[in-house]
Amino acid sequence: MGFAQIDDLNPGITPFPSGLFWTTRLPEKSVHANPGAGTAVMEAHDIAVQDFGDFNNALSGNNGIPATVSFKVQWSGVDERVNVKNPSNGFAGEFVRNRAQMEWSAVVGDYSFVSAPLETSSSQFAEVGTERNGSFYPHS
Amino acid sequence: MNVSQFHALKKRQARVSTIAPTGLSRRRFMQATGGVAAAAAIGGQLLKPWTLYAAGNDPLPLPTGSLGPFRVFAPYRRDDPNLQLDPPDAEPSTITNFNGVVGLAYIDGTVTRTKISTGETVELPSLFSDMRFMSGVYRGVDGKPRQGTFALI
Numbered sequence: 619m620g621f622a623q624i625d626d627l628n629p630g631i632t633p634f635p636s637g638l639f640w641t642t643r644l645p646e647k648s649v650h651a652n653p654g655a656g657t658a659v660m661e662a663h664d665i666a667v668q669d670f671g672d673f674n675n676a677l678s679g680n681n682g683i684p685a686t687v688s689f690k691v692q693w694s695g696v697d698e699r700v701n702v703k704n705p706s707n708g709f710a711g712e713f714v715r716n717r718a719q720m721e722w723s724a725v726v727g728d729y730s731f732v733s734a735p736l737e738t739s740s741s742q743f744a745e746v747g748t749e750r751n752g753s754f755y756p757h758s
Numbered sequence: 759m760n761v762s763q764f765h766a767l768k769k770r771q772a773r774v775s776t777i778a779p780t781g782l783s784r785r786r787f788m789q790a791t792g793g794v795a796a797a798a799a800i801g802g803q804l805l806k807p808w809t810l811y812a813a814g815n816d817p818l819p820l821p822t823g824s825l826g827p828f829r830v831f832a833p834y835r836r837d838d839p840n841l842q843l844d845p846p847d848a849e850p851s852t853i854t855n856f857n858g859v860v861g862l863a864y865i866d867g868t869v870t871r872t873k874i875s876t877g878e879t880v881e882l883p884s885l886f887s888d889m890r891f892m893s894g895v896y897r898g899v900d901g902k903p904r905q906g907t908f909a910l911i
Contacts, residue, residue, distance in 0.1 A: 621762035621883060621885065622762060623760055623761070623762045624761055624762060624882075625759065625760070625761035626759075626760055626761075627759045627760075627761075627911065628910075628911050629911055631828065635826070635827040635828055636819065636827060636828075636829060637819055637829070638816075638817065638819045638829070638852060638853065639819065639820075639823070639828050639829050639830040639852050639910065640830075640852070640888075640910045640911060641817075641819075641852045641853065641892075641908055641909065641910050642908065642909060642911065643906065643907070643908055644891070644907045644908060644909050645907070646905070646906075646907055648891075648893075648907055648909070649859070649861075649891050649893040649907050651859045651861065651891075651893065653859050658859070658861045658891070660861060660889070660891045660909060662909065665909075665911065667911055673760070677828070687759065687911065689759075689889070689911075691861070691863060691865070691889045691891075693861050693863065700846075700847065702847045704847065704849065707822065707849055708821075709849045709851070711849075711850075711860070713850075715846070718861075718863030718865055718889070719865065719867075720863070720865045720867060720887065720889060721867075722759055722869070722884075722887075724759065728873055728874050728875050729871055729872065729873055729874065730871070730872045730874055731759075731761065731869045731870070731871050731872075732869065732870050732872075733867050733868065733869040733870075733884060734867055734868045734869070734870075738867060738868065739865050739866060739867030740865070740866050740867070741863045741864060741865050741866070742834075742835075742838070742864045742865075742866065742886065743833070743834050743835050743846070743862075743863070743864050744861075744862065744863035744864070744865075745833070745846075745850065745861070745862050745863075746859070746860070746861045747850075747859070747860055747861075748858065748859055748860070749849070749850065749851055749856065749857075749858070749859075749860045749892075750856065750857040750858075751820075751849065751851060751854055751855070751856055751857075752818075752821075752854035752855035752856060752897070753854075753855045753897055754855060754856065754857035754895070754897075
């Protein structure tokens with residue numbers, strides 16, 4: 619019963635499990651943001667990822683099937699403004715909680731995926747902001 | 759991106775099943791399997807400094823996380839009893855030594871899957887896709903400050 623996940627597209631974790639988590643570099647102009655206004659657009663094309671099938675396998679350390687994804691994610695609105703300072707984890711930031719939508723496409727082996735238009739999507743949680751951590755965190 | 763196949767149940771419950779097996783929250787799942795993941799890693803890459811795998815300009819992962827051995831947090835709203843992720847004030851970035859703009863979203867939608875060789879298509883739900891960006895100054899493996907843009911997909 620319910621949904622069974624059949625595709626999980628992400629860049630992987632290298633080295634497993636302590637490396638960058640599902641994170642990859644994008645071209646510099648992939649992001650345009652005005653965090654104070656709560657607006658941002660992230661758009662990229664033909665990013666190399668892997669299809670791990672489902673969430674459990676994506677965290678297993680197994681290899682996935684090579685794939686490429688393209689996407690456009692758009693943040694908008696201002697539902698809440700928050701300032702966060704977390705000394706224990708060493709990060710601070712100013713965030714706008716709002717909404718986001720996405721359209722995307724992918725190719726995995728003999729399958730292609732094309733999402734419905736961006737306007738038909740919705741977010742369960744979204745935020746845009748500025749953050750500093752690690753050596754940029756103001757410890758004093 | 760997470761793509762799911764509908765078997766018939768309320769959508770609300772279905773969203774949970776895309777994150778973890780029915781009855782397990784994402785955090786519980788990580789606690790239950792963390793030992794297995796760590797054990798598997800000990801025989802392989804975990805014994806080697808991770809910087810051996812990285813170029814000097816590569817960013818560094820967070821020093822910690824909330825999902826077992828993984829270097830990530832999952833900030834989420836407090837009013838969803840079906841998911842036990844991190845509090846909304848948890849850190850969205852997945853890289854450390856970073857100063858810049860970030861965005862995070864968990865997005866639902868639909869997607870059409872086409873089998874290229876036959877042209878057969880099916881519409882599927884795309885649920886809880888975790889999409890993030892980090893764009894700004896970071897210090898990478900070599901400690902030098904650089905400009906960069908990264909995404910969690």
